[in-house]
Amino acid sequence: MMKIDELKALLQNKYREFFQSIEDISRDDQNNESLCSSPFVCLAFDNAIQDLASKKGEDALKSPDLLHIQDNQLLFVEFKNGKIDKKERQSLRLKAIEGPFIGLYEMIKEHDPSISFHDIVKIDKVYYVVYNEEKNPQKRTAGLQRHLEGQQIRFSVTYSHHLRFA
Numbered sequence: 001m002m003k004i005d006e007l008k009a010l011l012q013n014k015y016r017e018f019f020q021s022i023e024d025i026s027r028d029d030q031n032n033e034s035l036c037s038s039p040f041v042c043l044a045f046d047n048a049i050q051d052l053a054s055k056k057g058e059d060a061l062k063s064p065d066l067l068h069i070q071d072n073q074l075l076f077v078e079f080k081n082g083k084i085d086k087k088e089r090q091s092l093r094l095k096a097i098e099g100p101f102i103g104l105y106e107m108i109k110e111h112d113p114s115i116s117f118h119d120i121v122k123i124d125k126v127y128y129v130v131y132n133e134e135k136n137p138q139k140r141t142a143g144l145q146r147h148l149e150g151q152q153i154r155f156s157v158t159y160s161h162h163l164r165f166a
Contacts, residue, residue: 002108004123018043019042019044021039046099049061049103052110061099062095066079074126080092080136095127
């Protein structure tokens, strides 16, 4: 079984061109704005998945924008600046399954044939959606709000009163 440190080293070595600042990864090109203002560097996971699929001549899987490894967990983040409707929520759910499981397995298997899908499934994963609250107003309980605001520290993200973690 692959250890987290080995996984991190493999990703940094084999996918180094896909490491970018969170600010760049969270950039909404249509509106030319970033959802997070942070120079902290992470793997632009969706870009790496798209590139791998392109090289194989396959359709790309749905995958989150960012992957960061911290405290023996894989932290996946999807950034959404637009309105999240029913169809988009379904897409977000699919991104939480295809990317962190199938996509990650394909990426690792490409460079380490000894890895099994079961090895990938056993790794602890967390999936976050960072969205524009102004475009997606919702009511939250105070407890949930405190928890979500506490998560900002984990990514060294600059907080904006217009953006929330979900």
